[in-house]
Amino acid sequence: MTRDQADLIRELTSREATGGPGHTEDAGLTAAEAEAVLNRLAGHLVPQPTTAETAALINRLRPLLPRPAARRFRTSGLSREPLAHFLRTQLHHFRPLWWLASLGFVLLGLGAGSFLADWGLSPAVLAPPLIIGGVLYSFHSLRGAALELELSCPVTPAQVALGRILVPLLYCLVLGALPVLAGTITSGPAVLVAPAPAFLPSAILAVRLFLGWAAALFLFAGLMLTLTLHFGTYTAAGLSTALWAGLAGLHRLPLSPFSLSHGALWTPLQVGGLTAGLLLLCAALRGDRLRRWVERRGR
């Protein structure tokens, strides 16, 4: 007796099947009787379709096979979908925990502001870990199902990636205003930009400080996206963090992006860093690697 048959006999002789406790005895079914009936039924033969009949059926069905749908939407570049639309869609992927954690990190940095200043570090030193965390979160959480849904909409992979990178980037830019403002207000321009010409008003100094923050942010965002597409999120985060630690360690050099002392070449270097970050972002968003990466994640 097979296991299936044993299960069936158990089911047949169960109280529920036989009609419950009030059921009449003569209508009941014993396990032996059920087994005997099933054994006889197992001997019932039916004609089987021949191989030729099966082949003929397959031939009849073949024209009904669905044709793989041609892609209806662009696969590269940017479609005409307004930026605000897919940015709003991307917001759903970022849980409240991430928003709060990023804010908490900046506030923590603010709390440690005086220590940073003592070590000669600019508040911009907080920007890279913030954006590394943001990109890691947004791209690592790009699950297959969500991506499949996104790609079924009229947006290109580049737009999906752009949306994913823009949310943390914009949020970090806004957060950057906090330490800059706080630094300007609490420490004063003399502390923040020690070698700066004394005649520069504090507003301009704040702009310079914000430029440092933005440059670090864009540079590391571009770096993270490029490295993510090549090596994956974790490796990208590891390499970027190592670079950040290295640059922070070299902050005593006047040209370091995290240095408080602003030499003559400081501003052009910040603009250069910002431009390099933008170029890295554009290159990553236009490349074939992005499409391959999206397809790999979508599987």
Place this chain on the structure above:
Amino acid sequence: MGVIELLRDEELCRQIQEGSESALEALVHRYHGPVFAYLYRLTGHRQTAEDLTQETFTRLMTQIHTYHFPRPFRPWLYTIAHNLYRDHVKAASRRAYPSADPERGQPPRLIDLSEQITEQAALSQALRSLEDGERAVLLLRFYQGLTSEEVGRVLGIPAGTVRSRLSRAVRKLRDLLEPASSQAGRSEAP
């Protein structure tokens, strides 16, 4: 055996949705016989069963886009087959044509056949003597190996009803096929 034949029914279905011919072949090879056997036992008529089997697979292909992975495939397939059988019975009765099985509804009678096929005839007659609902439950549960829950989904009835119908069907078959043991069992009962 190709790799495709190792795939589960549901995975084959998904491949078919993407236009895979080999998945179609594997699925038809897997289910042509069982579906035909189910419909043959339901109708008791070879030509009708062949037509309904073809129609079942055609319907499957035209509705394949409605399949959602990982919905269990077998209940879906047998639902299509059973609905086609029901439509066939309705259409046959509307046209006032004799049903595919002219002996349905009549009490089983013994046929004077050779020794070798007497047993098959007795089994066929016993199956035909069951009510439609009882026969469908027995075929799906016993011959096609569906669970009671799956049978319930195919026929649109609760699993409890499936079990009670199945028990009733087997009791009827016992009385028809094993009258001696049935009588003995009853007389031995206290």
